[in-house]
Amino acid sequence: MKSACVAAALLLGALSVGAAGKEPVSFSHNDWELACDNTRTCRAAGYQSDHTRPSEPVSMLLTRPAGPNTAIEVQLQVGGGSEVKGPLRFKVGKVTISGLEADTASFDAGQVRAILPELLKGDEATVTAPGGNQWTLSLAGLNAVLLKMDEAQGRIGTPGALVRKGSRPETSVLPPVPAPFVRTVTPVKARAGDDALAARIFPSLDLSEAAESCNNRDRLDAKAIAVSRLTNTKVLLSLGCGMGAYNYSSLLWIANDKPPYAPVALEANGEFGAGDGSVTSSMKGRGVGDCWSSEIWHFNGTGFVRTSASSDGMCRGFAGGAWNLPRYVSRPVDAAPSLTSSKP
Structure with a gap:
């Protein structure tokens, strides 16, 4: 089901990557959006389903600078203001991460490696807080958005690609562009x-x-x-x-x-x-x-x-x-x- 969504999304009218990095790249599909700035740093943000009640907002942000072998930063936040008490527990597929901050949580490198494959396979992830509060993060559109991120940074077919990996050397990945x-x-x-x-x-x-x-x-x-x-x-x-x-x-x-x-x-x-x-x-x-x-x-x-x-x-x-x-x-x-x- 995910592969079909990716194929359909790439046919949508996203901005042309063409000369990637020279022009910003914007793309969205279902519950995820992508913004790559003029330095080729890309940020993908996902949210609860559009059908979820507005009083239950949750969002995840994946940030990746341009260049070979760059790490991915993952952050998570939930809505609810002062009523949200931590620590939070994040569950996606077979992986559960506990002890996350209730405000804006950052995943460490090991946690990122653990959750990324599950995010790409799943349809949703859940966040729970002590007392029973729960949020549901939609993963609809994530694969399409991350494939567009790989394309914008010249990663498709490389070991470091998020969605479509291959044996093309990491040295072929587009370098970062200095901010003017x-x-x-x-x-x-x-x-x-x-x-x-x-x-x-x-x-x-x-x-x-x-x-x-x-x-x-x-x-x-x-x-x-x-x-x-x-x-x-x-x-x-x-x-x-x-x-x-x-x-x-x-x-x-x-x-x-x-x-x-x-x-x-x-x-x-x-x-x-x-x-x-x-x-x-x-x-x-x-x-x-x-x-x-x-x-x-x-x-x-x-x-x-x-x-x-x-x-x-x-x-x-x-x-x-x-x-x-x-x-x-x-x-x-x-x-x-x-x-x-x-x-x-």
């Missing part, structure tokens, strides 16, 4: 009169996107624009655009502080943090906040560059999301202090 360095610049302090720039620059803004997509398009005027100082000559303009019950988005421009203002629209959207020159976009998948996506950009002296992105696509009852599943990571590096000087 990103130069960041801290904005200068606000100046007297910056607030007045909104009215002056507003006529120069292209508001066609706002008029088409913003839910406050009947209030598009200079009073809706916030101005933040970036450099001695540049400012950031922010217009709240998508303002719902629990999500927020904005349109952003960089403009000169003197004519010609020449505003340039940005890909970045979200809330601006003047302290570190960041723009953060966070979106809840639904109101209870059990699944999120986020993206962060930083000012580099001339524009905003993406520095991180993450999301968990399955809303399975964990407030704030069960895990952080990065899709893009970087290494921000502060620029020289002289680049952020507030002197004219």
